Amino acid sequence: MKPLSVVVTSICDIFAWFIVVFGVYVINNGHSTPGGGFQGGAITATFLSFVLVAYGGSHFKQWVREGVYGLLEFVGLVAFFIFGCLGFPNSFFYNSLAIAYGATPLSEWIPYCGTISLMNVAVGFEVVGALSIVVITMYESIHMVSTGEGMGGERGHDRFNR
Amino acid sequence: MKRVIFLGAAIVLAGLLCGMFEAIHPFGVPRNTAMDDYFLVHALSDRSAQNVVTSMVFDWRGFDTLGEAGVLFTALCSIGALFRDGSKKE
Numbered sequence: 221m222k223p224l225s226v227v228v229t230s231i232c233d234i235f236a237w238f239i240v241v242f243g244v245y246v247i248n249n250g251h252s253t254p255g256g257g258f259q260g261g262a263i264t265a266t267f268l269s270f271v272l273v274a275y276g277g278s279h280f281k282q283w284v285r286e287g288v289y290g291l292l293e294f295v296g297l298v299a300f301f302i303f304g305c306l307g308f309p310n311s312f313f314y315n316s317l318a319i320a321y322g323a324t325p326l327s328e329w330i331p332y333c334g335t336i337s338l339m340n341v342a343v344g345f346e347v348v349g350a351l352s353i354v355v356i357t358m359y360e361s362i363h364m365v366s367t368g369e370g371m372g373g374e375r376g377h378d379r380f381n382r
Numbered sequence: 383m384k385r386v387i388f389l390g391a392a393i394v395l396a397g398l399l400c401g402m403f404e405a406i407h408p409f410g411v412p413r414n415t416a417m418d419d420y421f422l423v424h425a426l427s428d429r430s431a432q433n434v435v436t437s438m439v440f441d442w443r444g445f446d447t448l449g450e451a452g453v454l455f456t457a458l459c460s461i462g463a464l465f466r467d468g469s470k471k472e
Contacts, residue, residue: 320427346455353458361465
């Protein structure tokens with residue numbers, strides 16, 4: 221993929237960060253405004269495809285590290301499961317942290333709606349990681365096909381080279 | 383001959399479809415609102431969630447959302463298995 225013109229890269233410099241800010245806003249306010257973890261994560265993951273289209277493949281490969289997004293995906297899934305386990309005396313995914321309307325909270329660090337907002341953040345992490353990894357992996361496969369590097373060398377994904 | 387058969391089948395299917403749309407329940411007039419009222423009242427009073435849809439997705443139907451996250455993870459795994467460069471040494 222070749223980089224696009226100066227116009228596109230300048231617009232990417234200016235507006236790509238606002239995409240991330242808007243996505244994080246949608247994730248963080250999922251309990252009170254329309255949106256939530258899935259939607260905000262999809263918005264935030266648009267950042268990577270914007271950078272890829274504007275700056276082309278060579279910059280993209282230098283800037284992006286795939287392990288970060290794998291870690292995000294892992295942390296999001298595990299945190300989501302743990303927040304689900306928090307309600308276990310009652311049932312799986314019971315909202316045990318929620319504070320009834322008008323009651324005084326125990327601590328200001330606990331959100332009023334309990335695990336809803338925490339799960340929004342966890343799902344947001346997971347969706348950002350997953351969609352970014354999809355973009356990165358598909359770009360790598362395009363690169364592989366168009367340049368011929370690494371073709372015909374399928375040797376499995378496990379640790380041992382059988 | 384084939385065309386006649388297809389035409390007849392299309393007419394019969396269209397008639398069935400029109401009859402089905404005729405018999406469908408009208409929009410906006412739910413028959414039984416007990417569950418809707420429960421969710422609308424208790425989303426704010428018990429859970430302090432202004433957004434009822436999110437409280438539905440992440441609280442009352444949280445197990446369903448866990449399944450959705452699993453679907454996303456499975457899609458990610460299959461994309462990695464299909465598109466990853468296999469000749470790279472780890």
